[in-house]
Amino acid sequence: MTGALAPREDWTADRCPMAHALDVVRTKSAFLVLREAFYGATRFEEFVSRTQLSEPVAAARLRELTAEGLLEREPYQEPGQRTRRAYRLTEKGSDLLPVFVALMQWGDRWVVPGGARVEVRHHDCGAPVRAALRCEHDHAVAADELELARRR
Amino acid sequence: MTGALAPREDWTADRCPMAHALDVVRTKSAFLVLREAFYGATRFEEFVSRTQLSEPVAAARLRELTAEGLLEREPYQEPGQRTRRAYRLTEKGSDLLPVFVALMQWGDRWVVPGGARVEVRHHDCGAPVRAALRCEHDHAVAADELELARRR
Numbered sequence: 001m002t003g004a005l006a007p008r009e010d011w012t013a014d015r016c017p018m019a020h021a022l023d024v025v026r027t028k029s030a031f032l033v034l035r036e037a038f039y040g041a042t043r044f045e046e047f048v049s050r051t052q053l054s055e056p057v058a059a060a061r062l063r064e065l066t067a068e069g070l071l072e073r074e075p076y077q078e079p080g081q082r083t084r085r086a087y088r089l090t091e092k093g094s095d096l097l098p099v100f101v102a103l104m105q106w107g108d109r110w111v112v113p114g115g116a117r118v119e120v121r122h123h124d125c126g127a128p129v130r131a132a133l134r135c136e137h138d139h140a141v142a143a144d145e146l147e148l149a150r151r152r
Numbered sequence: 153m154t155g156a157l158a159p160r161e162d163w164t165a166d167r168c169p170m171a172h173a174l175d176v177v178r179t180k181s182a183f184l185v186l187r188e189a190f191y192g193a194t195r196f197e198e199f200v201s202r203t204q205l206s207e208p209v210a211a212a213r214l215r216e217l218t219a220e221g222l223l224e225r226e227p228y229q230e231p232g233q234r235t236r237r238a239y240r241l242t243e244k245g246s247d248l249l250p251v252f253v254a255l256m257q258w259g260d261r262w263v264v265p266g267g268a269r270v271e272v273r274h275h276d277c278g279a280p281v282r283a284a285l286r287c288e289h290d291h292a293v294a295a296d297e298l299e300l301a302r303r304r
Binding site for chain 2: 015016017018019020021022023024026028031032035039092094095096097098099100101102103104105106107108109110111112115116117118119120121122123124125127128129130131132133134135136137139141143145146147148149150151
């Protein structure tokens with residue numbers, strides 16, 4: 001990141017929005033549960049089988065993410081069954097999607113041997129989707145064109 | 153995310169690039185150290201004072217991130233001092249920037265009371281920068297326009 005945070009002392013760590021975000025989604029297991037919610041999982045059993053987390057860990061993450069307002073529970077009932085709860089992403093939860101896409105593309109480029117077998121695509125045109133940095137004037141922004149500044 | 157992963161069994165958790173990314177950058181303290189590297193910190197003392205991590209924790213994270221190839225160490229020498237090492241982001245480390253910007257904007261919107269005092273801007277035009285989802289055809293992609301598919 002070029003440019004300096006000027007005055008740099010304006011930046012206090014206790015107000016860092018990234019650190020606060022990581023206080024809410026703080027574990028890999030939380031990311032895995034959210035990943036499955038993005039992929040369409042709604043039922044407890046789906047979260048357990050898809051994440052390969054233990055039932056107690058999956059239940060704890062679902063409870064925490066619901067308490068934090070990233071997931072909400074809705075009642076549903078299948079014929080002849082008791083009423084159960086389905087988990088759905090709230091707007092707050094859905095709004096994390098760029099974080100997931102950015103992590104996926106980084107892992108795909110730098111970590112996964114041979115690359116992932118799946119990719120995220122734009123439904124309308126079929127082209128692969130990337131998390132990209134854009135400014136409000138719609139310029140594509142490279143890493144060395146960023147500056148951190150006091151909010152106006 | 154609309155669309156299904158079809159066939160869904162193609163998606164095996166052990167190949168998930170997001171999970172692999174979180175095996176490399178696995179702790180909040182690692183994110184904090186990288187944050188400071190993005191902001192321009194290079195010296196050990198800077199990382200300690202800016203992250204407010206303890207020296208042993210900061211040293212462990214710097215060592216791990218260097219071993220993983222996100223940071224590299226370069227010798228430098230100030231007049232009259234012994235040679236020391238400065239930490240710099242590698243391309244692998246710099247490539248995580250969209251993840252950081254995406255986490256910052258989510259935390260800023262949803263978690264930090266009153267919002268952050270600083271923002272990331274495009275150096276050339278001064279406009280705020282966002283992590284946005286774009287497809288290769290340069291369409292802006294909304295969350296409900298994504299699909300996950302087997303890589304071609």
